[in-house]
Amino acid sequence: MKILITGSRGFIAKNLIVTLQQMENIDILTYDRNDDIEQLDIYTEVCDFVFHLAGVNRPQEVQEFMQGNYELTSGLLSSLKKNENRCPVLFASSTQALLDNKYGESKKAGENLLFEYSKETGAKVLIYRFPNVFGKWCRQNYNSVVATFCHNIAHGLPITVNDPSVMMNLVYIDDVLEELINALDGNENMINDFCEVPAVHTITLGEIVDLIYSFKNSREERSLPNMSNDFTKKLYSTYLSYLPEDQFSYDLKMNVDERGSFTEFIKTPDKGQVSVNISKPGITKGNHWHHTKNEKFLVVSGKGVIRFRRIGSNDVIEYYVNDSKLEVVDIPVGYIHNIENLGNKDMVTIMWANECFDPDKSDTFFLEV
Template identity: 50%
Template sequence: MDIVVTGATGFLGRHVTHALETAGHAVLSVTRETSPAERSVRLRRADFVFHLAGVNRPDDPAEFTVGNVDLTELIATELLSYNPVPVVFASSTQAVEANPYGMSKRAAEDVLAVYGERAESRVHLYRLPNLFGKWGRPFYNSAVATFCHQIARGETVTVHDPERVLTLAHVDDVVASFLDALSTDVGLYPSVPTHTIGLLDVVRTLEAFEAMRTSRGVPDLSDPFTKQLYSTYTSYLPRERILTPLVMHRDARGSFTEFLKTPDRGQVSINVARPGITKGEHWHDTKHEQFLVVSGEGVIRLRPVGGGEVMTFHVSGETLEVVAIPAGYVHNIENVGTTDLVTVMWVNEPFDPVHPDTYAETVDMREVMEGGETR
């Protein structure tokens, strides 16, 4: 389909354009730089129109009428005269409010509602709440964008109205509904998923994300809104914070580096063993580990505490396999190759130096029975 997107370079327009092009549609962009003549050409060619352009922060309130009402009338007139195709309009929840912005959005809705009746074509008026997501302009598009920008840069955040409650919609959810409207009659006033949260709670959540990043933590992302907010926050990280150096605990045997630590999903670490080196030779009461060798050649050995069969697993970065280390099993990992052995290790609880839950013992029972020293 050939689809006109007005306001194509704006926050919402940019996301819609990307989604449409990804789906294989041809996007006919209309921006402030598009001449009236070229706008007319594109409207007459369109199979569908996403009217997303508008004014929300003018220097002169009169611009609300020009940017929201007059532009919509021009588009509706052009389509009605030459190309009566379906239209999606990005309105606002403020369309029911008695303020200049809300009244201009409501007037634009009325124009399109009349157009739909006369053109006998579908019109979908989305009364959108505050949107958030990547690519938002701080200090312009939304408070979420502003807070993300400030907290990611260590700047002071000022909340002027801590009692204020926000109704938010993630831009990806809005875009998904827009794309549904291409082939489905979603109604005159379609709804999108929304989330209600206090302004101060947004700040506290974002600050918690920052604290977790600093400590190599990861938040609980089982809640869809939290996951969307976390992804949004990370999209505002400045260049100097994209790369994070880790603390590598090195010795003659190799190194051990903590990558991610979570309170409820455990810890991920990277272990490097030099050729001929054996690491481990211990067991845990409650810790369950999983080892994944990603480079080099190694042997992982384990047996139940107190004796029993020694299980041996040959592992290699050439064939990715996960070896589970159950709680109560003595285990080690030996580098039998000629290059460093690199292992990704996951454990079901983060390391606690006060309660390490690690007990030295060799896998080889002969050393245990002969009183040999553990390694």
């Protein structure tokens, strides 16, 4: 199947191309504004589907709106008619087409061209009025406030928010891609005359800014955003794609003493805390119990023993652990417990607790196993 993509260097197109490259029996034909217009005639003679994603939204001159959003569309459709190719055409329009501005007018004019073309030729036309699209590879300081804010905050640059109460409708690039592939397969989400991406997120500009700053602060706080919120999860992935390439890593605070070290890795408000415990050979750590706090231990390097004694009992239970067989040991409440390094090298244990450590309410009571 030969698929023509116009605007092939743009944000949506870049993501679409790498997605299509993972599919079988797809031949991708790309056209960009810098390409020779005659190349378009070659492609429209053989293509089986057109993703018309080319467009202009930040021109130097006002007349470029019509040149990029109307005249290119007109040229594409004329080329298809000349080659008697009635393959489906998907057009990336904008919700701005409903507004009274030069960009919206040019998109609306492109839509009208496509509707007329469909009536004349019988070709299938799919018009998507996209709201704000966000995700990886979107150019900052261009036409996406999310891209600009993610880039600037990740790079420690200032941002300007004129009205944090502005309500925004956004769609995530992966949701856009899913819908575009559905359309390619003939399963587009058609609502009356237009197509839509089903998953639209509505949120204020101020809330977006607060979220992005919280992502930046999460490194120092050793925290994770609320991944159960669909928009937060998508925005966090987007933010990470704008990290400076020399700042992918960050330090953790290691609490070191003669016994080894204890380092908090990740804290979440609802799913607890993950830490890394390193014990020197012969060292025993723990000897405490909890009322409600429960834990999971996973030894990933070295060997040792985890001992338990139920409150009120003298019986000691032992679980021997080592890195040749990764197994998780639950630490139930009401059991005094410790962990001893039985090897001749440092023992590394991943420890999860169901709640983050609170020094004012530690729920930790020291007692020998």
